[in-house]
Amino acid sequence: MTETDIRAVLQEELGNIAPEVDLQKVDPSADLREALDIDSMDFLNFVTAIHHRLGVDIPELDYPKLVTIDGAVCYLETRLGPTKS
Amino acid sequence: MPSLGADMEAGTLVEWLVKPGDRVKRGDIVAVVETQKGAIEIEIFEAGQIERILVALDTKVPVGMPLARIRTDEEVKGGAAAVAAPPPPIVPAPAVREVPRPAAPATLARPTIVTAPSARRVRASPAARRLAQTLGVDLGATGGSGRGGAIVRADVERNLAGVAAAAEKRRSVGLDLDAMRAAIAAAMARSKREIPHYYLTHQVDVGTCEDWLARTNAQRTPDKRLLLGALTLKAVALTARRFPAVNGFYRDGQYEPASAVHAGVAIAIRGGGLAAPAIHDADQLALDDLMARMRDLVQRMRAGRIRSSEIADATITVSSLGERGVEALYGVIYPPQVAIVGIGKVVERPWVIDGAIGPRPVVTVTLAADHRVSDGHAGALFLTEIGKLLQEPEKL
Numbered sequence: 001m002t003e004t005d006i007r008a009v010l011q012e013e014l015g016n017i018a019p020e021v022d023l024q025k026v027d028p029s030a031d032l033r034e035a036l037d038i039d040s041m042d043f044l045n046f047v048t049a050i051h052h053r054l055g056v057d058i059p060e061l062d063y064p065k066l067v068t069i070d071g072a073v074c075y076l077e078t079r080l081g082p083t084k085s
Numbered sequence: 086m087p088s089l090g091a092d093m094e095a096g097t098l099v100e101w102l103v104k105p106g107d108r109v110k111r112g113d114i115v116a117v118v119e120t121q122k123g124a125i126e127i128e129i130f131e132a133g134q135i136e137r138i139l140v141a142l143d144t145k146v147p148v149g150m151p152l153a154r155i156r157t158d159e160e161v162k163g164g165a166a167a168v169a170a171p172p173p174p175i176v177p178a179p180a181v182r183e184v185p186r187p188a189a190p191a192t193l194a195r196p197t198i199v200t201a202p203s204a205r206r207v208r209a210s211p212a213a214r215r216l217a218q219t220l221g222v223d224l225g226a227t228g229g230s231g232r233g234g235a236i237v238r239a240d241v242e243r244n245l246a247g248v249a250a251a252a253e254k255r256r257s258v259g260l261d262l263d264a265m266r267a268a269i270a271a272a273m274a275r276s277k278r279e280i281p282h283y284y285l286t287h288q289v290d291v292g293t294c295e296d297w298l299a300r301t302n303a304q305r306t307p308d309k310r311l312l313l314g315a316l317t318l319k320a321v322a323l324t325a326r327r328f329p330a331v332n333g334f335y336r337d338g339q340y341e342p343a344s345a346v347h348a349g350v351a352i353a354i355r356g357g358g359l360a361a362p363a364i365h366d367a368d369q370l371a372l373d374d375l376m377a378r379m380r381d382l383v384q385r386m387r388a389g390r391i392r393s394s395e396i397a398d399a400t401i402t403v404s405s406l407g408e409r410g411v412e413a414l415y416g417v418i419y420p421p422q423v424a425i426v427g428i429g430k431v432v433e434r435p436w437v438i439d440g441a442i443g444p445r446p447v448v449t450v451t452l453a454a455d456h457r458v459s460d461g462h463a464g465a466l467f468l469t470e471i472g473k474l475l476q477e478p479e480k481l
Contacts, residue, residue, distance in 0.1 A: 019387070020355055037355050039407040041311055041383050048307040060302050060310070 001054070006076050010069055013049040028069040056080065062073045086118070086146045089125055089264045089396045095122045097145045098152065107135045109155065114392065116152060121261070121268035126392040132158040197260060236247050262312075274415050280335075280418050281456040287468040289475055290436055290445045292397075307465040317428050317448070319481045320474040322346045322367035325401050327460040330459035331424035331452070332401045333343040340423065340458045349399025349419065350379060352386045362391045363399035372481055406430050413449040423455035 011023050018036040026035045033043065047058050049065070056079045058066065066072040086096050103109060110132045118125050137154040140146055276282075294316050302310040325332040329342035344449035346368040350360035364370070364378045385391060404416050405428040412432055416425035429449040436445035450471055454464050474481060 017387075018355065033409060037409075039409060041314065041380065041407075044307065044312060045311060045380065045384065051307045057306055060299065 001080055003073055003077060006054075006073050006080075007069070009050070009053050010072055010076075013046055013053065014069075016049065017046055026069065028073075030069075031067050032069065033067060050076070054080065086148050086150050086152060087127065087393055087397065088148045089118075089120055089393055093120055093144050093148055095147045096125075098140050098142060099124065101138060101142065103135050103138075103153075105135050105137055109133060109135060118393075119261075121264040123393075124389050125396055126390065127152070128392055128394050129155070131155060131157050132161070132195055176426045205399045262354070262356055264342070267355070269359060272419060276417050280405050280420065280423075282418060282453050283456050283461055283464065284412060284415050284451065284453050285461060285464045285468055286449055286451045287465075287472055288434075289448050289450055289472040291431060291448050291475060292445045293476055294478045295431075309373070311372060311376050312379075313431065313448075314407075314428070315372055315379060316475065316478050317405065317471075318348060318350065318364075318367060318379065318403055318449075319370075319372055319375055321401070321426050322348050323404050323474060323481070324467055324470045325424075327470070328370045328459075328463065330463055330468055331454055333423060333458075334400070334421040335455060335458060336421045342401035345400065347398055347400045349402035349422070350382060351404035352383055352404060354386070360386060360391065360396070361399060361402050361404075362386065362395035365394075386412050401426070403428065413451055415451055416453045418453055418455060423458045425453050427451040427453070459481055 011078065014021075014023055014032070021036050025034060026032075027084070032038060036042075039047070043063070050072075051057050054076065056076060058075075058079075062075065065075045086098075089480050096471050097120075098116060099119050101115070102117070103113075103115045108199050109115060109129050111130055113129050113137075114126045114300070116127045117127050118127055133155045135153055136156045138152075139154060140150070140152045146152065179351040199297035291313065294313055298311055298313060298316070305311075325346045325348070330340075332346055333340060333342040335341075345366055347363040347365050348367035349363045351359060351361045353359055362382055364375065364382065367375060370378065382391075382395075399419070399422065401422060402416070402425040403426060404414060408430055410430040413429045416427045418425050427450070429451070431446045431448050434447040435442050436447065438445070450468055450469050452464050
């Protein structure tokens with residue numbers, strides 16, 4: 001799975017959680033909780049969705065690594081292993 | 086058309102999920118109605134068969150008007166012997182379809198009201214009479230279940246429960262935030278006008294809860310994880326059961342304690358707006374089930390999809406600010422409820438344990454309660470008890 005694929009999955013799942021936000025305008029280095037006005041329940045739903053989609057079980061201790069889109073992409077790339085090309 | 090809040094006068098029927106001939110059972114969702122609070126799913130309270138749909142789509146209907154006629158199982162069994170038990174009367178509902186839609190502001194045609202023939206003397210309780218009069222129901226044809234066959238309020242209400250069943254269907258309905266703001270304004274202005282609030286606050290060390298959650302969640306996949314909000318909600322619900330003076334309704338100058346705890350969960354809507362749909366019997370649910378219900382509620386709320394019974398009957402409200410909030414919140418009671426519990430965000434604070442100061446995660450729990458029903462002393466015991474329960478999360 002490429003970085004572009006991961007980014008697309010994240011965009012889609014964030015769109016489900018905050019449908020009224022234009023994700024194209026969200027700074028990929030901004031704190032998602034503030035940029036999207038999401039609470040801990042939304043964040044848990046986001047993590048759950050990633051687990052279902054990508055099979056990556058993210059422990060609570062790693063949550064801080066996922067608070068920005070860039071951070072989440074980086075974290076998931078590492079967890080998913082080297083990209084097959 | 087059920088009343089989905091003290092301030093609701095009418096609703097627009099936007100979707101039927103049943104048709105004549107369909108069988109329905111209690112709790113089935115039969116229609117979707119748009120109100121100031123957004124789209125609400127209407128549930129049926131009786132089992133039976135849909136006989137007739139009385140209200141066309143896109144019709145605005147006043148509260149109390151029948152939406153459909155249902156033949157209850159008892160009536161179906163009665164069959165030909167229906168002479169003895171005449172079918173419940175219906176208020177004639179001339180299809181008040183609003184046409185043409187764009188130009189003129191739609192006006193609402195009042196349904197013709199059927200009044201009981203004056204010649205016939207009907208035995209009925211004053212409450213039943215009042216309700217029947219308000220709703221325009223013919224008391225004479227209503228079967229009575231009270232003493233000596235007298236008609237009681239429940240009979241009238243049962244008669245009106247005309248609506249029906251079906252599979253839940255996804256439908257995206259945008260919430261009308263302006264209308265929701267108007268509804269909040271009406272309810273909160275009424276609250277501040279009528280309810281003498283008193284406020285109490287209590288700081289609770291939630292370190293034990295956080296440790297327990299971290300240990301528990303480490304063993305679980307994300308879909309099974311718990312949040313502190315589930316622990317606090319369960320603690321409030323369990324305590325509310327033991328303090329009837331904060332769990333119930335103040336109506337017509339009288340307090341009626343509720344027999345169950347239906348916890349209204351305040352959910353903020355992005356873009357401005359708020360709703361507090363109820364989780365039924367929150368005190369009876371296992372923690373995992375309660376958490377699942379909260380997740381479901383938040384997701385459906387975001388999608389603009391709540392059910393009629395969830396909107397109408399919370400017995401106490403819990404409002405949690407979450408991690409992006411501030412330390413404390415002093416709530417405004419949602420009438421006719423008599424209490425609202427506020428849960429602030431978790432903050433690290435210096436705390437004294439066994440004579441030594443250390444940092445602990447602390448939550449401020451507040452209570453706004455109705456002084457017509459309870460006093461500060463009882464309120465303080467209520468908050469103290471919530472704090473105690475949160476020291477033993479494994480027992481929640």
